[in-house]
Amino acid sequence: MxxxxxxxxxxxxxxxxxxxxxxxxxxxxxxxxxxxxxxxxxxxxxxxxxxxxxxxxxxxxxxxxxxxxxxxxxxxxxxxxxxxxxxxxxxxxxxxxxxxxxxxxxxxxxxxxxxxxxxxxLPVSELLGGRVRDALEVAWTLASGDTARDIEEAERMLDLRRHRIFKLKIGAGEPARDIAHAAAIKRALGERASVRVDVNQAWDEGVAIRGCRQLADAGIDLIEQPIARFNRAGLARLSRISPAAIMADEAIESVEDAFALAAEGAAPVFALKIAKNGGPRAVLRTAHIAEAAGIGLYGGTMLEGSVGTLAAAHAFLTLDRLSWSTELFGPLLLTEEIVTEAPVYRDFQLEVPRKPGLGLTLxxxxxxxxxxx
Ligand code: MUC
Ligand code: MG
Structure with missing residues (x-):
């Protein structure tokens, strides 16, 4: 028993x-x-x-x-x-x-x-086969809705050595204005930072054809889910013509979605999210499908607090290559903690100590x- x-x-x-x-x-x-x-x-x-x-x-x-x-x-x-x-x-x-x-x-x-x-x-990463790193580079999302405020926020993050990858949330406004917003931020930050956008499905394919080219011309290097999640054929068409890499995010709502997207050649980069696959063990099945298909990996977030963020981190620590890094910044977006020791972010990375389990105490x-x- x-x-x-x-x-x-x-x-x-x-x-x-x-x-x-x-x-x-x-x-x-x-x-x-x-x-x-x-x-x-x-x-x-x-x-x-x-x-x-x-x-x-x-x-x-x-x-x-x-x-x-x-x-x-x-x-x-x-x-x-x-x-x-x-x-x-x-x-x-x-x-x-x-x-x-x-x-x-x-x-x-x-x-x-x-x-x-x-x-x-044992740490969760060891239960998942063993970590190959102890820390993960973490992007920050600029989403105040104001270009000047976003640039100021990015400068502060660079000075603090907390982030040097920035994701901009666009799609709510006019496409031309959103693209100008992204271009202005990239111009201000130059080669000091990687600037990416997440359209969260807001464009139709026609708008995206033009938008992806303009974003690439402005120096944006990753375009996340520009069109509706169900338009997988459209995503594949965009991936063939966009000079900047296209990432599938909302299109992946299960490990089976990841398999279909990989089989259809829909996107060269996948956002990995524990919530969209059913957990840290489940998300690795999607990661392995992507690896077998030669698709690049990005460690995504649903803006979880410290517990969910570390659960994802333990899975991501086990992966051979995370070519597009991660965005595990959720705890930093919150003013309050519900764990005794907040996760440590230093030198552009989230550090994951080798403590038993997730390594946190409520x-x-x-x-x-x-x-x-
Ligand atoms: C999403 O769509 O990627 C991740 C970072 C962020 O700011 O929003 C989330 C959701
Ligand atoms: Mg997204």
Whole structure:
């Protein structure tokens, strides 16, 4: 009889303020909402995970409230009484009974990996086969909506040696204005920084044909999801003509989507997100599909807090090449922490210490204070 049976699964919705409004094509964040997942085991070990999305239902098909409800009502009962030390068996059980819901699954898978890492005294990266680096370069998103303010923010990040890759959120405005905004920022930063854009599906293919060429001429080196997620053929056409690399983000809502995109030659770069694949173990399946297809990798975020950010980081640490680095800056966008020791960002990188599990401890008082009643 195993001593590590799962006794209880709990979810808590947490609302945390952001340092400034964060403007995406589909939504402006004034705060971020995290769903913290706790898996308590009979051996006294607790695993912690996070399932976080952006802007309620405006970004993807799961909201914080649906994530909580679906874990509580449909997934927790499948896990209680199961052996926590067999993450494969536990997640396969969920996979057999629950369609889609990759955000919810990601929090559960992260929590199970955290618990098993604590149990064995190993970092999650080691459970995933072993890390090949201890830190990850991290991009920053400039999304104040104001060109001068964005340039000022980028200069500050360069001075602090915190970021030298900047992603601009465009798509909400007129394409010509958005392109001028990106060009002005690249002109100001020059060769000191890599400047990229994320259109978050806002353009149609006709606008994108012209937009991608103009962005490339302005020195933008990566264009993320310029058109609708379902227009995979269009993405493939754009990838053939765009002088700047095209990255698939929203187009990947599962490992199977990643396979289809790779088979269709839809994009030369994939954004890897634990939330879109079902967890740190699941996202590596997408990474391996991309590697086999010769597709470049980028470590993406859904603007998770420290728990979700570290869960993604442990997976990304195991990859051979992350040609386009990562954007694991979520905790830096928040004014408050719910863990006892915030992740360390230094010299353009997020450092991931070799501590058991995810390497974090929840601050129970802060968690209780920010938990939604
Ligand atoms: C997205 O679409 O990539 C990642 C960084 C950011 O600012 O927004 C997210 C979502
Ligand atoms: Mg994106």
């Amino acid at each position: 195993s001593h590590s049976l799962i006794e209880r699964v709990e979810t808590v919705i947490v609302d945390l303020p952001t340092i400034r409004p964060h403007k995406l094509a589909m939504h402006t964040l004034q705060q971020q909402t995290l769903v913290i997942v706790r898996v308590r085991c009979a051996d006294g070990i607790e695993g912690v995970g996070e399932s976080t999305t952006i802007g309620g239902l405006s970004y993807a098909g799961e909201s914080p409230e649906s994530i909580k409800r679906n874990i509580d009502s449909h997934m927790a009962p499948l896990l209680v009484g199961q052996d926590a030390s067999n993450v494969n068996a536990a997640m396969q059980r969920i996979e057999r009974a629950v369609k889609a819901n990759t955000f919810a699954k990601s929090g559960l898978e992260s929590a199970l990996l955290d618990a098993q890492g604590k149990r064995l005294g 601050d129970e008082d802060r968690l209780a204070f920010f938990a939604r009643q």
